[in-house]
Every structure is written in structure tokens, then in C-alpha cells.
Amino acid sequence: MLYGRNAVHEALRARRRPVHQIWATQSTLRSEGWLQSRTVDVVDADELTRLAGTDAHQGVCARADGYPYADAAGFLAAEAPLIVALDEVQDVQNLGAIARTAECAGATGLVIPERRSAEVTPAAAKASAGAVEHLPVARVRNLADFLADAKAAGCWIYGAAGTAEAVPWTTPDYAGGIVLVMGAEGTGLRPRVADSCDALVALPLAGRISSLNVSAAAAALLYEIVRGRTTSA
Known part of the structure; x- marks a missing residue:
């Protein structure tokens, strides 16, 4: 049950999965032009809360x-892909926010593990402002194995980390196929995943807080990658 104006609108625009029935309040139906050409059941806000399971x-x-999850192998077949991989990021709000940035940045796709990871739920779809309807998201059994496959396909793997081994975020040139790996908040990248990276990259932190939210860090790194790829093109 999708909910939220952008989440529903983008599902209808993308046409990647069938939408069978739509409910809306009368005021929303009047204000949202894209709904007026659709068959909509008009209900009150309380009924929408019951249907959606939330008042959001x-x-x-x-x-x-x-x-409809994608096939991660297809991402590697693209020319110079830009792939975002999440290592056990379990908050659906972060998943949605990262998916929104990745879609806006022109990423090829998003990869998440099958276990101990947030999934593309209605809450994630709303948090992404419907971006998950356009950005392919793939689930893999083992993230480190996927990174090995990405290396074999000619991609460079960069993991976000704040460790002493990390290089400044502006050091790599980010040309060619890239996989950007973001770790879970608090724990960061798991050792095997970190070891699978060609380099660890770090954002500068000049304040008193020791780390950024993972979705904010992903946004900064993605657009540095976009800037680097645009400059080298």
C-alpha cells in the first residue's frame, strides 16, 4: 500500500509496477492535477490512515x-556504471533518502543485501519521494561477492569511512565504473566489505560532531563523484 503524493505519483509515472486502486481525500483530488485523470475513490483522512497504516x-x-527488484548483474553490464551499495543500512528513511539522491545524480542503480538491510517498503518509497520507482534497486545475497564481481567487470570500489586509512574524498578521479559503498550508521563498513574496496574515502569534519548521517554523507560523495566524472569527460 503506497502512500504519499510523490510516492503514488511516481509509481504511476514510472509504470514499473501495476497500480490497482487509488484513494484520496476530496481536497487532495482537487489540488493534484495528476489525480484528476485517474479513477480515484474519495475517502476521508481517517480512512486513508487506516488503509495506509500511518497518518503520513x-x-x-x-x-x-x-x-520489482532489479538484477544486480545488469548494473555491471552498463557502460561506466555508477552504483551505490549499502552495507546493512537498516533505516528505511536513510534508504529512501539515499535512493532519492542517487536517482537525481544519475546513478545506474542501488544495491542492498538480502539480510540485515532495509527493504523498499512503502515508507522507503515515500522517503525517496518516489525515486525508487525510477532508480533500479537490486538485492544480493552477499555484498562482498557482488563487489568482487564489480571489480572483475572493471569497476573501482570506494567505501565511505572515517578511518586513518581513508583518503580525502577529492583524491580519486572517479572515472570509469564506480561502486560507492556506504556503511551502517554507528558500525560503518563490515571488515570484509571494507577489505573489498580499492580505497576508503573520508569527508572533512570540521565541527564537534564525529560523523554525518549516512544519507547526508552519500549525497556529498555522490555529487563529488558526479563533479569528477563531469570534469574528466
């Missing part, structure tokens, strides 16, 4: 098929 529905929800 923004006046609209929709019943859709389950999320």
Missing part, C-alpha cells in the same frame, strides 16, 4: 504490486 499519507494512497 498526505491525502493519498494506492494499492500496487510488490516492488
